[in-house]
Amino acid sequence: MPHSIELPILDISPFLGTATGKESQALHTRAAKQLDHDLRSYGFAYITGFESVVKQEELDEVLEAARAFFARPEDEKARLKIRRGDGARGWQKIGENVTGGYADWHEGWDCYKPVMKEDPSQLLHGPNQWPEEPAEFRRVLEKHFAKMEILGHALMDATALALSITEGSEDHDQLKSWVPDPFWVARCIGYPPLPPDAKGVSCGAHKDYGNWTLLLADPTPGALQVFLRDPDGTNIGPDSQKRGVWINADPKPGCLVVNVGEMVEIYSAGLYKATLHQVVHKSPTYRVSVPFFFEPNYDAAISAESAREGRPQFKPVKYGDFLTAKVAKNFAFEEP
Ligand SMILES: O=C(O)CCC(=O)C(=O)O
Numbered sequence: 001m002p003h004s005i006e007l008p009i010l011d012i013s014p015f016l017g018t019a020t021g022k023e024s025q026a027l028h029t030r031a032a033k034q035l036d037h038d039l040r041s042y043g044f045a046y047i048t049g050f051e052s053v054v055k056q057e058e059l060d061e062v063l064e065a066a067r068a069f070f071a072r073p074e075d076e077k078a079r080l081k082i083r084r085g086d087g088a089r090g091w092q093k094i095g096e097n098v099t100g101g102y103a104d105w106h107e108g109w110d111c112y113k114p115v116m117k118e119d120p121s122q123l124l125h126g127p128n129q130w131p132e133e134p135a136e137f138r139r140v141l142e143k144h145f146a147k148m149e150i151l152g153h154a155l156m157d158a159t160a161l162a163l164s165i166t167e168g169s170e171d172h173d174q175l176k177s178w179v180p181d182p183f184w185v186a187r188c189i190g191y192p193p194l195p196p197d198a199k200g201v202s203c204g205a206h207k208d209y210g211n212w213t214l215l216l217a218d219p220t221p222g223a224l225q226v227f228l229r230d231p232d233g234t235n236i237g238p239d240s241q242k243r244g245v246w247i248n249a250d251p252k253p254g255c256l257v258v259n260v261g262e263m264v265e266i267y268s269a270g271l272y273k274a275t276l277h278q279v280v281h282k283s284p285t286y287r288v289s290v291p292f293f294f295e296p297n298y299d300a301a302i303s304a305e306s307a308r309e310g311r312p313q314f315k316p317v318k319y320g321d322f323l324t325a326k327v328a329k330n331f332a333f334e335e336p
């Protein structure tokens, strides 16, 4: 039974350049302090204050487009099936996505930042597979991804400030050098109700891979759950799943749910956790969500900021290699 603790709400408008001068400075500092606290305690938050970038009507339009796509006939969606080779872009029917060895009870359409030189024989380097129907799908989703990229950059600025990394320092340059050309990922996910006899859940417990995830979900409550290792935010041990509680991260009007991924966890050497989360959608509606994963450049070298270097469990990684290894494990391909 999920616990009644709620995720904190963070106003990100100070990082979107809408305030000026001293007022902006003070707001930045306040928001950064709050973020520092929230990321140490939860690794998750709601964000609000992004209307200058994206409006509620636009978010609603994205969810409608995703829902309309999933309502298309199965054989039409199957033409967009993720292909061997690229192994990542396109549609997966229910059960093809695997988390922790169990099939997830959802269907999904996955899209990645387009690459300059497409090579469908190489993992993650094929073309995105856009549906022809619904007709507005591509326009609505591409506009959304561009807006989420803006919010992703703002969250990176907020991360630097939360860690007290000053602009112009080597650490700041390092963090910024990860994201001039972020290899973002986006998914549209459709969740039918979880059958009572399912072995897995709607989306099994996992951590996200990259920098920041920005989650847009329809208003269905009681589906997304976040694992809080210690309800009062203290004494959080690395990867202890034994202590802690699952809390609901239900959608809130005017907010997006955001969380840090493993790259920010490495950068902060574990100060900010990539937190386990899962989806258990049992209510009778068809739930739709559209997470946008704001990731580093494909070839970014990720390591801990200088003050935290050398903690053994946070070894440097090449983001592309890290992602490739993760993606290769995700899919249960049918033999042709
Ligand atoms: O659908 C959701 O609410 C979350 C999905 C998720 O965690 C993911 O795709 O990584």
Ligand SMILES: [Fe+2]
Residues within 6 Å of the ligand: 206, 207, 208, 213, 277
């Ligand atoms: Fe996730």
